[in-house]
Amino acid sequence: MRKLILEDGTVMNGNGFGSERSVFGEIVFQTGMTGYQEVMSDPSYCGQIITFTYPLIGNYGINRDDFETIFPSLFGVVVKEHCEFPSNFRNEESMDEFLKARDIPGISGVDTRQLTKIIRENGTMKAMIVDESFSTEEAVKQMKETDLPHNQVETVSADKPYVIPNRGERITIVDYGMKNGLLRAFTERNCHVTVVPYDTSADEILRQKPDGVFLSNGPGNPADIPEATETVKQLIGRVPIFGVCMGHQIIARACGATTHKLHFGHRGVNQPVFDKKSKRTFMTSQNHGYSVDDNTIMSTELEVTQYSLNDQTVEGLKHSAYPVFSVQYHPESTPGPEDTGHLFEEFLALVRKEKGEKTNV
Numbered sequence: 259m260r261k262l263i264l265e266d267g268t269v270m271n272g273n274g275f276g277s278e279r280s281v282f283g284e285i286v287f288q289t290g291m292t293g294y295q296e297v298m299s300d301p302s303y304c305g306q307i308i309t310f311t312y313p314l315i316g317n318y319g320i321n322r323d324d325f326e327t328i329f330p331s332l333f334g335v336v337v338k339e340h341c342e343f344p345s346n347f348r349n350e351e352s353m354d355e356f357l358k359a360r361d362i363p364g365i366s367g368v369d370t371r372q373l374t375k376i377i378r379e380n381g382t383m384k385a386m387i388v389d390e391s392f393s394t395e396e397a398v399k400q401m402k403e404t405d406l407p408h409n410q411v412e413t414v415s416a417d418k419p420y421v422i423p424n425r426g427e428r429i430t431i432v433d434y435g436m437k438n439g440l441l442r443a444f445t446e447r448n449c450h451v452t453v454v455p456y457d458t459s460a461d462e463i464l465r466q467k468p469d470g471v472f473l474s475n476g477p478g479n480p481a482d483i484p485e486a487t488e489t490v491k492q493l494i495g496r497v498p499i500f501g502v503c504m505g506h507q508i509i510a511r512a513c514g515a516t517t518h519k520l521h522f523g524h525r526g527v528n529q530p531v532f533d534k535k536s537k538r539t540f541m542t543s544q545n546h547g548y549s550v551d552d553n554t555i556m557s558t559e560l561e562v563t564q565y566s567l568n569d570q571t572v573e574g575l576k577h578s579a580y581p582v583f584s585v586q587y588h589p590e591s592t593p594g595p596e597d598t599g600h601l602f603e604e605f606l607a608l609v610r611k612e613k614g615e616k617t618n619v
């Protein structure tokens with residue numbers, strides 16, 4: 259038997275699976291009914307313990323194709339029930355085997371519905387998965403005294419630049435903790451992709467003569483990587499830029515807006531987003547705990563293009579003078595609906611237009 263202890267003193271008992279390690283992280287909830295493999299391997303969850311709200315997780319197993327990164331960086335998993343005997347033609351191993359191999363602890367048999375209600379009311383908070391014998395008072399004391407990690411981007415960003423050659427547009431991706439799905443979105447459109455670490459300078463990025471720069475997703479607080487904001491500040495107006503999730507937050511900060519932490523974040527695959535121009539609603543895949551402050555956009559050169567229909571927070575931004583735009587969600591849709599994949603086409607059209615204008619001069 260193991261137990262999940264929250265910072266507010268809540269204790270929930272369950273059975274351990276995956277690694278037998280104790281763990282300390284930030285507890286969040288994810289509402290997707292499917293896509294657990296992509297979620298568990300998304301580097302944006304680095305430092306977090308994920309509660310899956312769907313009651314049965316793992317029924318189609320873990321396959322070799324759907325990883326968003328090879329080495330997952332989430333800290334723990336909480337489920338009502340995990341499937342021990344998955345069934346699917348692509349199944350390679352069970353969730354238990356996968357989590358054991360990657361040394362990530364899980365706890366099952368938890369009333370995830372009640373737990374989600376607690377997180378919704380009290381907000382995301384620190385939590386521990388420990389053995390039953392571990393003192394609750396001691397765990398709460400330790401959690402109160404210990405800060406959550408602040409170096410997640412550094413942990414998951416590429417160490418060195420690398421190139422995936424092709425004949426199409428030259429796109430440089432700044433890697434804050436990129437998901438493979440994003441890489442796929444560019445390679446399947448024949449782009450020549452250069453991936454650079456999060457702290458690469460603007461001069462170095464421009465030396466590669468990119469046709470466009472893409473700013474990836476990534477874990478943690480955008481305020482923890484001021485160097486990335488500085489770089490983007492210098493890139494705006496010199497090259498077309500598209501940012502998603504962390505990239506979106508960094509563009510906002512680079513233009514003078516601020517970001518704040520949401521009470522419990524958006525994590526799921528059916529998050530409705532309203533597009534102001536087309537007056538259409540898109541279903542989107544999301545995973546974020548921070549958000550751009552709407553009231554700080556007015557004093558920048560940005561405009562809000564899209565917002566969340568759940569809580570009216572900013573979901574899309576566009577620069578009024580330069581080819582720069584961003585969304586808070588995941589248009590590569592792994593996992594999730596494919597409503598917004600066209601944004602990659604829009605970015606590449608913008609890139610081609612800029613290139614055309616430049617070569618015509």
Ligand SMILES: NC(=O)CC[C@H](N)C(=O)O
Pocket residue numbers: 302474475476477478479480502503504505545546547548549
């Ligand atoms: N998926 C992301 O890139 C998330 C961005 C940021 N880490 C947040 O939680 O808001």
